[in-house]
Amino acid sequence: MPLRSSVQTARRLATAALATGTLFAGLLPAAALADDGSANITNLVTKQIFVNSNGSSYTSVAGLATLTADVRIQVDAEVSGRVKSWRVWLGLSNQEGDHISFRSQGVGKSYGTFERPRRVDRTERVTVHAVVWQDFVAARCNEMADALRSGGMPDSAIFGQDRTLELGVTVHFDADITGIGNYFIGAKPWEEIPKTQVTCKKWAGAAIPQAADGLAVTPSKVVNKGLSIYEQYGITGVCKIRLDGWITTDQKNATVKFRYRNQQGKFSKVWTVNTGESKTATFSHWYDIQNTKWAETGFVRMVGVSHDFRSDWAEYTMECVEGGPGSLVANEPPKPTLKVVEQGKVMVYGRVCPQRVKLVGVLEGRGNFAGKVVFFGPAYLSPPRDYDITHGQKLLFGADVVLDWSDTPPPSPHGPMGQSRKFGMSVTNSEGKAIATLPPKDFFFQCRAARVNPAVQPAPGGLTVEPRQPSGAGAPKTLRLLPQAPAPLPPQAPTPQRLQIRPVN
Helix, strand or coil: CCCCEEEEEEEEEEHHHHHHCCCCCHHHCCCCCCCCCCCCEEEECCCEEEECCCCCCCCEEEECCECCCCCCEEEECCCCEEEEEEEEEEEEEEECCCCCCCCCHEEEEEEECCCCCEEEEEEEEEEEEEEHHHHHHHHHHHHHHHHHCCCCHHHHCCCCCEEEHHHHHHEEEEEEEECEEEEEEECHHHCCCCEEEEEEECCCCCCCCCCCCCCCCCCCCEEEEEEEEEECCCCCCEEEEEEEEEECCCCCCCEEEEEECCCCCCCCCCCEEEECCCCEEEEEEEEEEEEEEEEEEEEEEEEEECCCCCCCCCCEEEEEEEECCCCCCCCCEEEEEHHHHEEEEEEECCEEEEEEEEEEEEEECCEEEEEEEEEEEEEEEEEEEEEEECCEEEEEEEEECCCCCCCCCCCCCCCCEEEEEEEEEEEEEEECCEEEEEEEEEEEEEEEEECCCCCCCECEEEEECCCCCCCCCHHHCCEEECCCCCCCCCCCCCCCCCCCCCCCC
């Protein structure tokens, strides 16, 4: 079963967790090794939503509705310091990946400098009024109506009865903790997200055929269906899957329209079958899947267009990933890689150290995705960079990081000198959900002993300097710096002679 994610943002300021490359608290040992923050819905109050219709579209949410849930907030800043603030808010999503969140309608708290706690563990009721989210919910109902129209169903039939769908209620969380840290995005499978049922209500003015009306035709129903997959490996490197299905209706000669849907939400074209005199239609459809170096495991199901039905998922596993023209495309997230390049030089304790490093990230496309790329590490978060990538495309991203050597202790006589930094890379889709992450990895930037310029050589009587010659110039000239003779001492004043006076006899 495919996984659908709700975005849950947690701030983890993790000296110990990052040292092991661990991003999620659920993977840590029982003893808390890192600061942690999370929020979980403990009670979904809004379990049902009703949407009005006018006979041709779904318009607004019925009544003074609200989206309400009780959320438990837990923040632990034991390692880094104290909690400065936190905020939690709700969102809505569906299984096809549509999502909206309501940060401005959330609940939060900021603490004064001398009031900041080390831990927060409390439950808050978060309420979002329908005026904020009713357009999103009505759009999901109208999407369902459009799918039925594409199968030939008239509006009188679409809006002649109540129709239901499910929306997941997601919780989002953000915390600010003293010390150093980074934001990480967690994800939950679609099956684990609390659900609210949306009833797309029938139009009150829709004409309902009466039993006595001889012209009324009772619509057929799909009473049985199934789908299986046959895998075929081609010697030319192209693989195929054959989808074998059957549909049974409660009436003869019923026309049924349906589409195939894969685990990434991609739909095939609409297929039409007729159940004939036996009330059962059987069919087979082939799809090409190009062979690549990655193994592919996929899921496919039938989704009714003219009738409301869904088959069970059928699974295939092949050494194939990308679909050929007109086929179902298994949209895989891009594959990230990260390299670090030293740049510039600075002298520290007589040794030459790198002044800065450039983070070089590469995205390798394995499907159609768009979103943002960020580099992160302890005390570092790069500005987000936008990307839009397709299968087989490679995109390059970079970010500069200045290395601080001000707190570096003096080196030992024979030991290495340098500093270790951790850097990782996170890729999100257009909805802000993390789809690929490289955990923070250790990089050591070493300082090296300074080397004498080969153009400067000792010479008898002084220092010989060989200046760089321009291209095409003759042999380098030698400038000799000879030691200067000591300056002569200033002349000394003559010693005064004593005048002797002899007595006259």
